[in-house]
Amino acid sequence: MKLNRRAFIGTGAAAAAALQAPNVWGAAHGRPKVVVIGGGAGGATVARYLAKDSKGEIDVTLVEPTRQYYTCFFSNLYIGGFRDLSSIAHSYGTLASEYGINVVHDWATGIDRDAKTVTLAGGAVLPYDKLVLSPGIDFVDGAVPGWDLNAQNKMPHAYKAGSQTELLKAQLESMPEGGRFAMVAPPNPYRCPPGPYERVSMVAHLLSQINPTAKILVVDPKEKFSKQALFEEGWNRHYAGMVERIGPDFGGDKVEVDPGAMTVTVDGVVEKVDVCNVIPAQKAGRICEIAGINDGNWAPVDGHSMVSRMDANIHVLGDATNQGDMPKSGFSANSQAKVAAMAIRGELTGSKVFPAKFSNTCWSLIDTDDGVKVGASYQATDEKIAKVDGFISQTGEDAALRKATYEESLGWYAGITADMFG
Amino acid sequence: MKIGVLSVAAGFLLAAAHWVGYAAADEIGDAESGEKIFRKCASCHQVGKGAEHRIGPHLNGIFGRKAGTVDGYERYSEGLVRAGNDGLVWSLEKLHAYLENPKYLVSGTRMNFAGLKDQQDRADVLAYLRRFSDNPANIPEAQPTAVAPEVELSPEILALVGDPEYGEYLASECTTCHQRDGSDQGIPSITGWPEEDFVIALHAYKRKIRPHPVMQAYAGRLTEEEIAALAAYFAGL
Structure with a gap:
């Protein structure tokens, strides 16, 4: 209808130009609509960049169930006592008021890819021209025998930040003197490769202050893990004798738990524990499965634009994707969001599209003022997002550098959250 | 000689x-x-x-x-x-x-x-x-005595005029850490610099004369034109 009216009131040349540019949305539907599902590092960023850079030309709706969003990054620092929970909480007010984004606090429960609509738990149906899924992770059912989501209050995962993180910290604080904390670490690939080991460091920091004879048992199905040499050096230096890790050589891959009895069984040997953090194997957030865009547990994407390899009108960001070499991190999701925003704007409004560039840095805190980092730059190839050049902190670095690295991470936190939430 | x-x-x-x-x-x-x-x-x-x-x-x-x-x-x-x-x-x-x-x-x-x-x-x-x-x-950890390369950039590099639209896109990679409003908390502000200072700084990282590993990795894959585009964009913030 609008096309007809436009053809009447516009000049013939303008109308013809709009029709001749097949990749540009033009005026046929009024403002093109983008619906973004998930308001984390990927979703909030893509919504903000679409709204900001299209200067109102694109109608952006952000669907996120929680009003108060807790970042997973820095949630370990809350456990260690370096941050308040409120300091990692963010709301969506600025995205709505300053950027004109329609923020809808609801669960997305259905996607009709033919009709191009999203159904929400509350019953609303949102039409889209482009859909962005940035749902983060869910857990693989049965990944740790004996554990399911019903057990998450006895044995928290704390791998989605907020009440779970608070619960884990409260359990650690009320652990009996000389008690034992166990972590069941996840197999690859999972959200935030250094995350479980930064958590071990932060738990050790907390316990060394309030319960110095307590012990930490890490049951790990992986041979190796991110920044391993740095973490092990730090645990020896700061928390000598406190941390024990059982890798797959000693049955770390054969673990089951009993949340009722508070036991962890490693290769048949039953260990009684006081607090247990189970971080199960992971998969793309459930909405990707509902949309039918997964291949296995993850949603494959083309790194040039982050478009799903299953549907040209759906882009996927962050932890949920299978994209190549980038780790599943908030930094990665934020980086990918900017590439996706550029590509989507290009398709919908004809703005210039530049070659995709990605980057990631993961900082981890081992103890007070002892920060380390790992990161890399990436570019898109036809097969995947490929690493270009990387770097990692070194063992034996001096205290001033480690402190500077920690302070850098504080700067990054302020930067990325401003980049996400405005 | x-x-x-x-x-x-x-x-x-x-x-x-x-x-x-x-x-x-x-x-x-x-x-x-x-x-x-x-x-x-x-x-x-x-x-x-x-x-x-x-x-x-x-x-x-x-x-x-x-x-x-x-x-x-x-x-x-x-x-x-x-x-x-x-x-x-x-x-x-x-x-x-x-x-x-x-x-x-x-x-x-x-x-x-x-x-x-x-x-x-x-x-x-x-x-x-x-x-x-x-x-x-x-000095137990002695260092090589190789003479430094000339660090000064050619007038052609300094004269490049960046595409601000490209600069804005490229800048989105920087603003994950360096804040657009110029705040300086643990990570330095990079807004409002003279363009030439910005260009020589990024080239120094690209050539690994400046030490910071994150900046070396990011700057290492930027072209001369991309550095010019970023300098133009951040100078205008």
Whole structure:
């Protein structure tokens, strides 16, 4: 209808130009609509960049169930006592008021890819021209025998930040003197490769202050893990004798738990524990499965634009994707969001599209003022997002550098959250 | 001429042994000539027996020292201290770069000095300063003596005019850490810089003359045009 009216009131040349540019949305539907599902590092960023850079030309709706969003990054620092929970909480007010984004606090429960609509738990149906899924992770059912989501209050995962993180910290604080904390670490690939080991460091920091004879048992199905040499050096230096890790050589891959009895069984040997953090194997957030865009547990994407390899009108960001070499991190999701925003704007409004560039840095805190980092730059190839050049902190670095690295991470936190939430 | 020959020799030694001590002063340049050239530096810096901090720190023992760390001097710029923490150690190569253009190594340095553009002048001054640093035998982790590449960028690179739209896209990678509003918390502000300072800083990271590994990785894959585009964009914020 609008096309007809436009053809009447516009000049013939303008109308013809709009029709001749097949990749540009033009005026046929009024403002093109983008619906973004998930308001984390990927979703909030893509919504903000679409709204900001299209200067109102694109109608952006952000669907996120929680009003108060807790970042997973820095949630370990809350456990260690370096941050308040409120300091990692963010709301969506600025995205709505300053950027004109329609923020809808609801669960997305259905996607009709033919009709191009999203159904929400509350019953609303949102039409889209482009859909962005940035749902983060869910857990693989049965990944740790004996554990399911019903057990998450006895044995928290704390791998989605907020009440779970608070619960884990409260359990650690009320652990009996000389008690034992166990972590069941996840197999690859999972959200935030250094995350479980930064958590071990932060738990050790907390316990060394309030319960110095307590012990930490890490049951790990992986041979190796991110920044391993740095973490092990730090645990020896700061928390000598406190941390024990059982890798797959000693049955770390054969673990089951009993949340009722508070036991962890490693290769048949039953260990009684006081607090247990189970971080199960992971998969793309459930909405990707509902949309039918997964291949296995993850949603494959083309790194040039982050478009799903299953549907040209759906882009996927962050932890949920299978994209190549980038780790599943908030930094990665934020980086990918900017590439996706550029590509989507290009398709919908004809703005210039530049070659995709990605980057990631993961900082981890081992103890007070002892920060380390790992990161890399990436570019898109036809097969995947490929690493270009990387770097990692070194063992034996001096205290001033480690402190500077920690302070850098504080700067990054302020930067990325401003980049996400405005 | 002398420098060219010696750097070849030093490169050979390095390849052969993977280890060379600090060059003796007379291998770096002509210290007698350097003493005269040092008069340009002496309004701010002292060196030698009894040297004290003046406007700038004394320069005794500068070879092999971490940047921004001499005892008793408290007027270092934030940028120089940060560079030291990032891993900047005053090797012959870094000192060459710093003397050629201080901003090449440290944006916002308080060393307000246009630079010694002549390589032989720099070599001579450094040969003079070298006399007041430790002997090679006293330095267990000695460093190669390869002479620095010229750090100064060509007028063509400096004259590139960036595409601001491209700059805005590329800048989105920077603003994950460096805030658009110019706040400076643990990570320096990069908004509102003179474009030339921005360009030389990124090229110094790209060529790994500046030490920060994150910046080296990110800048390493930026083209000259992309650096110009970023400089134009951030200068306008």
